[in-house]
Amino acid sequence: MSELSLLLVVDLVGIAVFAASGATAGVAKRLDLFGVVFVGFMAALGGGILRDVFVNVQPFAFVDWRYAAVAVVTSAATFWLHPTVSRLHWTVLVLDAAGLGLFTVTGTLKALDAGIPPVGACIIGMITGIGGGLIRDLLTGEIPTVLRREIYAVAGLLGCASVAALDALHMQRPVSIALAAVLVFVLRMIALRRNWSAPTAT
Amino acid sequence: MSELSLLLVVDLVGIAVFAASGATAGVAKRLDLFGVVFVGFMAALGGGILRDVFVNVQPFAFVDWRYAAVAVVTSAATFWLHPTVSRLHWTVLVLDAAGLGLFTVTGTLKALDAGIPPVGACIIGMITGIGGGLIRDLLTGEIPTVLRREIYAVAGLLGCASVAALDALHMQRPVSIALAAVLVFVLRMIALRRNWSAPTAT
Amino acid sequence: MSELSLLLVVDLVGIAVFAASGATAGVAKRLDLFGVVFVGFMAALGGGILRDVFVNVQPFAFVDWRYAAVAVVTSAATFWLHPTVSRLHWTVLVLDAAGLGLFTVTGTLKALDAGIPPVGACIIGMITGIGGGLIRDLLTGEIPTVLRREIYAVAGLLGCASVAALDALHMQRPVSIALAAVLVFVLRMIALRRNWSAPTAT
Structure with missing residues (x-):
């Protein structure tokens, strides 16, 4: 498998996992089939749509039908199989961490390639990773989880900074993507295992 | 009346109906006059703004002052006349179905014309139709109605697919717009009359 | 200090005040450190991001790292010092009024310069001023304050109309910005002092 098609497959796996998380939230809120699919679609592709709107191109989610x-x-599928999906809780969390790593890192590179300077590119990369979950929570009437607990966005942000730094050092893209995405994945897994949280104000 | 000005008039009628729905929701939530007008504005024009952001042009809602x-x-007017508007419940539903048909179908064509492939263009068309109602519900603290019940977005989506197919077959635009918009309108009316809903998960 | 750097300083002061308002809302909702910073970021820069998306350029908030x-x-800082920030309630309201004046007026001019006609430019200017607060309230699960009470957006809108009119009369930019922003500031201050509100429907 070529590098490009490997990246595509990983990308689509990440999208499937984010879609499952959105659809599960929709089922929990008793949305109808259309609502479940819409929330799943937005959870999966909303982060990338925001990224593309910010770098000022037509969103890839609408350009390449395979993503949709x-x-x-x-x-x-989650609508019909949601009890099974719920039982896969830990599997979903692991794949979600992989999706987070990939989306934040590739989002950062896409923003850099569009001429956005590093600080802004990292923020856009982070929004690529967390934007879908944000939209999912807003659509289902929840204060976004990512703002409330656990190390999630911060792990993504460290990956963004890493890939921006490695790219500035002219490291080859496949290597820098892999290193930064694995960093995010490992941080997120450790945070989950050890119940790490960001502090709240006292 | 020329075709173009007929389309404009129908467009503006659709916008007025969507604005009335948004303003009514704002009145129900005890928003002040500004809030009612803002929610009405977004309910009427939010779908088109999203469409234009996605196809990457300046939103028509800001370019042509007649829409605003x-x-x-x-x-x-709804702010002051809302008891009358409420009494027109069925009229509003009928006009709303016409607006849905028009906005989804013309939204799809605008996306196609901007170079978005058919699948993405249909999704953008559907968002053109339901986006205003989505934003209205988010601004008034509700889980969007369109995600919860009734055949609404799905009727719109069938219209999007129809117009995309007719356009690929090189049918003349006024004919394909009319056919697809009437399809959406009829489906939506039947769904309302018969209380059709999409399924919810069990 | 040159005109340009004076404008930048005033801009950054406005951003700081809007960030403090967002962060305070985040602390009140018991968000974690990341959530507080994210809501503060969006409250400060969300209006400008919407403005730039609507005029169809890459958002300045991502292009110039000083804003972020x-x-x-x-x-x-608000996360750690929020009891102090709360005690500065009146100071924050005054600075917020200044920020509102500046953001609405410069947002209008930016839209005009991008070729948006006056009516649309005024609406975009107003959204530049109120957009951050809207996003802050949506992220923290509240119906946006700006839709419910007080003269806030309307003061901003009058400033937008003023600067668009002065600009059409070819008044020099620094003068028209100052006049219109001061108008917004004074209106907002009077509205606060006298508890002016927009009407609600009966």
Whole structure:
């Protein structure tokens, strides 16, 4: 498998996992089939849509039908199979961490390539990773989870900074993507295992 | 009346109806006059703004003052006349179905014309139709109605697919717009009459 | 100090105040440190991001790192110092009125310069001023304050209309910005002192 098609497959797996998380939230809120698929679609692709709006191009989610197809099919499958999906709780968390790592890192590079300076590119990269979950929570009437607990966005942000630094040092893209995405994944897994949280104000 | 000005008039009627729905929701939430007009404006023009952001042009709602004027005047009128508007419940539903048909179908064509492939164009068309109601519900603290019940977005989506197919077959635009918009309208009316809903998960 | 750097300083002060308002809302909702900083960032820069998305350029908040830096540092400081910030309630309201004046007026001019006609430019200017607060309230699960009470957006809108009119009369930019921003500031201050509100429907 070529590098490019490997990246595509990993990308689509991440989208499927994010779609499943959105669809599960929709089922929990008793949305109908359309609502479940819509929330799943937005959870999967909302972060990338925000990224593309900010770098000022037509969102990839609308340009390449495979992204929409994976999001819709996964969401619809979750609608019917949600008890099974719930039982896969830990598997979903692990794949979600992988998706977070990939989306934040590739989002940062896409922003850099569009001429956004490093600080802004890192913020856009982070929004690529957390934006879908934010939209999912807003659509289902919740204060976004990512703002309340656990090390999630911060792990993504460290990956963004790493890939921006490695890119400035002219490291080859596949290597820098892999290193930074693995960093995010490992941080997120450790945070989950040890119940790390960001502090709240006293 | 020329085709173009007929389309404009129908467009503005659709915007007025969507504005009335938004303003009514704002009145119900005890918003002040500004809040009622703002929610009405967003309910009327939010879908088109999202469409234009996604196809990457300056939103038409800001470029042509007539759209804003119709939305603002209708919303303000609803603020003062809302008991009358409420009594027109069925009229509003019928006009709303017409607006849904028009906005989804023309939104799809605008996306196609901007170079978005058919699948993405249909999704953008659907968001053009339901986006205003989504934003209205988010601004008034509700889980969006369109995600919870009734055949609404799905009717719109069938219209999007129809117009994309007819356009690929090189049917003349006024004919394909009319056919697809009427399809959406009829589906939506039947769904309302028969209380059709999408399924919810068990 | 040159005109340009004076404008930058005033801009950054406005951003700091809006960030403090967002961070304070985040602390009140028991968000964690990341959540507080994210809401502060969006409260400070969300209006400008919407403005830039609507005029169809890459958002300035991502292009110039100083904006993000001021928003993040102020939000983090508010996280630790929020009892002090709360005691500065009246100071924050005064600075917020100044920020509202500046953001609405410069937002209008930016939209005009991007080719948006006056009516649309005024609406974009107003959204520049109130957008951050809208996003702050949506992220923290509240119906936006700006839609419910007090003269806030309307003061901003009058400033937008003034600066658009003065600009059409070819008044020099620094003068028209100052006049219109002071108008907004004074209106907002009077409204606060006298508890002016927009009407609600009966």
